[in-house]
Amino acid sequence: MRRFYLKSQGLENKGATAVSDENHNSKYLLVGKWGIKSDTLSVYDMSGQLLSELKQLSVGKLPKFKLFLEGVEVGTVITPVGFIKGLLFVQNLHWLIVGDTVTCHFKIYRGLSTILEINRVQINGSAYIELNVYDQEQIPLFICLAAILDRWIQKRPPLREPKLVRSWKIESDAAGYNNFSKENFNASSKSNDL
Secondary structure, eight states: OEEEEEEOOTTOOOSEEEEEETTSOEEEEEEEOOSSTTOEEEEEETTSOEEEEEEEEEOSSSOEEEEEETTEEEEEEEOOGGGGGSEEEEETTTEEEEEETTTTEEEEEETTEEEEEEEEEEETTEEEEEEEESOGGGHHHHHHHHHHHHHHHHTSSOOOOOSEEEEEEEOTTOSSEEEEEEEEEOTTSOTTOO
16 A cells, blocks of 8 residues: 545635645646536646546536546546435546545445545645555556545535554754654544544
8 A cells, every 4th residue: 555645725716736745745646626517627647647547527526537547538527416415426437435534434336346445634734635545557547536536525515534644753953844743643632533
């Protein structure tokens, strides 16, 4: 499993966002926005190569999106009425997204296998979207899906504060971040939220 972090954008939905690994090294760049027809989210590697795109086909309460990997259309994200209860389909890829739109805890399944877990976590006082990746080849697509799930939950209150808390340890003689120094649960949250 590999772990990546995308800063929660809330309802801002604009600009570029770095996607970091658990050592706080930038690995990908998410650029673009969604919300109106023909909007696009794009994922680039750090050398500027386009890896994946998510293009919005329709608007409203049940928007639809096309997913592209290296310029090839690979799937369609369908938002059924039941998504309010945390259910989303990715056609052609045969993925099922199941989760909780209040706590932002999701799992993506291909058949019976979990290929991705998404959690909303708190790192050093800021909300992040954590991706626990079990299928390395799909990382750019997973980043697109995590971005739309993050924005989607912001529009469906009551959104709870992340109960999973992470922190980075900064070495005094190093310029960058090190591995996580601790992982714990926010004491103010109820234990049955996940």
